[in-house]
Amino acid sequence: MALWRSRENFSPEDWAWINEASTIDSAFERQDIVLGIVEYPSFEENKDFGLDRKVNGKEYYMHKTQPPPKKRESIPIWDLVIKDMYVRNEFGKKKYGVALQANNGRDSLQDAYEEALDLAVYLRQTIEERKTSGKLI
Numbered sequence: 001m002a003l004w005r006s007r008e009n010f011s012p013e014d015w016a017w018i019n020e021a022s023t024i025d026s027a028f029e030r031q032d033i034v035l036g037i038v039e040y041p042s043f044e045e046n047k048d049f050g051l052d053r054k055v056n057g058k059e060y061y062m063h064k065t066q067p068p069p070k071k072r073e074s075i076p077i078w079d080l081v082i083k084d085m086y087v088r089n090e091f092g093k094k095k096y097g098v099a100l101q102a103n104n105g106r107d108s109l110q111d112a113y114e115e116a117l118d119l120a121v122y123l124r125q126t127i128e129e130r131k132t133s134g135k136l137i
Contacts, residue, residue: 009033 007015014034021027026043033041093099 011033018027018030018034021030021043027058029041029043058075089099098104
């Protein structure tokens with residue numbers, strides 16, 4: 001398979017993995033994964049990358065396997081989220097004078113997208129903090 005980067009850029013092990021890709025697009029993504037350009041693969045066949053390998057000495061957090069959750073004696077997370085939603089609804093009603101409703105004159109897709117961007121930033125911050133602290137926070 002002819003690819004856009006030369007074989008000399010890759011170890012024999014990585015080159016073999018790249019050439020096992022089922023499509024040219026997946027092979028391109030594999031090249032970018034090995035070179036550290038892509039951290040989180042989009043092709044299903046590439047998603048297991050990082051389970052037993054490193055790229056340039058770096059392990060990929062998103063692809064580590066996790067043990068099943070342990071049963072704990074604590075409040076279920078669903079209950080906490082439902083309580084948070086109730087509190088957030090009350091906050092919104094006080095701030096805006098009305099509960100959130102459909103057709104309220106705002107672009108809910110834009111609002112949700114901006115909230116998702118904020119979430120992504122906070123999630124990435126936590127991932128970086130875990131890397132530098134060497135522990136789960």
